Amino acid sequence: RSAFRGIFTALLTPLHKDGTIDFDSLANLVEHQISQGIHGFYVGGSTGEGFILTTDEREHVLETVVRTAAGRVKIIAHIGCISTMESIRLAKHAEQQGVDAASAVVPFYYKVSMQEIREHYEAIMAATSLPMIIYHFPGATGVSLSMDFYELMSRNPQCIGVKFTSLNLFEMQQIRxxxxxxxxxxxxxxxxxxxxxxxxxxxxxGSTFNMMPGLFAQMYKLIAAEERPHMPTLQALQSEANEVIAHMIQFDVIPYEKYMLYLQGVISSWTVRQPLKQFTEKEREQIKAFYEGSDVL
Ligand code: HMN
Known part of the structure; x- marks a missing residue:
């Protein structure tokens, strides 16, 4: 399990202007990320527009990432759907691709109990031998998970962890x-x-690692390598990242990151899939001005 420690970029899915997937830009993005020292990829999650790609597209994206990364970093495939059956299809495909782990969002939309959520994960795990990482994102799913749920899940050796997308650090500590x-x-x-x-x-x-991979890789190094990380340095690095994140959230996450990567010359277009927000020319000008004045981006 310790091989999964580190910085995993929740990869964006670059699109052409007509909305189809730009596989060349995707391969370029993968190379760019690896060259900046990240430790792995989280493919097909929220940032990857996974929920608004077709199942075939999700498979093709994963194939490109696996082929391009060629074993240099760890790959976690997000295979979650609100349907257990469709999640199993994607999990089997991910296993054939040789990924290191699968992750699945908590089923949302239909109100199911903790027991049904557990059975959903158990069915996906039973279908492959891939380690499973629960994807908890209450801000998007509206689903909170109980501590009993986590404890029961953690007793299954195939369920190795959780991607915890919440600002509630008390809850995170309680899971630990x-x-x-x-x-x-x-x-x-x-x-x-x-x-x-x-x-x-x-x-x-995380998604902002797409734009600032080196900065977060540096933070990880500081945290992991030293028993007592130098707090002022860590705070300064987090604050540099947060200057960008605070600017980003005034606009929108995915189109903002795509536009930054376009400005950085990594991907060929900033297009996002409908119904996500496409920036106006005025918004792009404001973001470009920020980019030009930033040392981090
Ligand atoms: C994924 O599933 O793609 C992500 O890892 C999601 C990730 O946790 C991001 N959340 C969203 O995009 C909504 C964060 O990186 C987030 O963008 C960042 O913390 C800014 O709030």
Missing amino acids: ARCGREFLIFNGHDEIYSGGAFAGADGAI
Whole structure:
């Protein structure tokens, strides 16, 4: 499990102007990320527009990432859907691709109980031998998970951890206390990564690593390598990242990151899939001005 410690970029899915997937830009983005020192990828999650790609597209994206990364970094495939059956289809495909782990969002939309959520994960796990990482994102799913749920899940050796996308660090610490040191916790909100590390996170999965991979890789190094990380340095790095994140959230996450990567010359277009927000020319001008004045981007 310790091989999963580190910085995992929740990869964007670059699109052409007509909305189809730009596989060349995707491969370029993968290379760019690896060259900046990240430790792995989280493919097909929220940032990857996973929920608005077709199932075939999700498979093709994963195939490109696996082929391009060619074993240099770890790959977690997000295979979650609100349908158990469709999640199993994607999990089987991910296993054939040779990924290192699967992750699935908590089923949302239909109000199901903790027991049905557990059975959903158990069915997906039974279909492959891939390690499973729960994807908890209450801000998007509206689903809170109980501590009993985490504890029961952590007793299954195939369920290795949780991607915890919430600002509630008390809850994160409680998961660590209930599930033990071996249960992996990935911090999911990049703006609190350093705080998450102190609450017990082993690593992080985040979208802003697409734009600032080197900065977060540096933070991880500081946290992991030293028994007592130098707090002022860590705070300064988090604050540099948060200047960008605070600017980003005045606009929108995915189109903002795509536009930044376009400006950085990594991908060929800033297009996002409908119904996500496409920036106006005026918004792009404001973001470009910020980019030009930033040392981090
Ligand atoms: C994923 O599933 O793609 C992500 O890892 C999601 C990730 O946790 C991000 N959340 C969203 O995009 C809504 C964060 O990186 C987030 O963008 C960042 O912390 C800014 O709030």
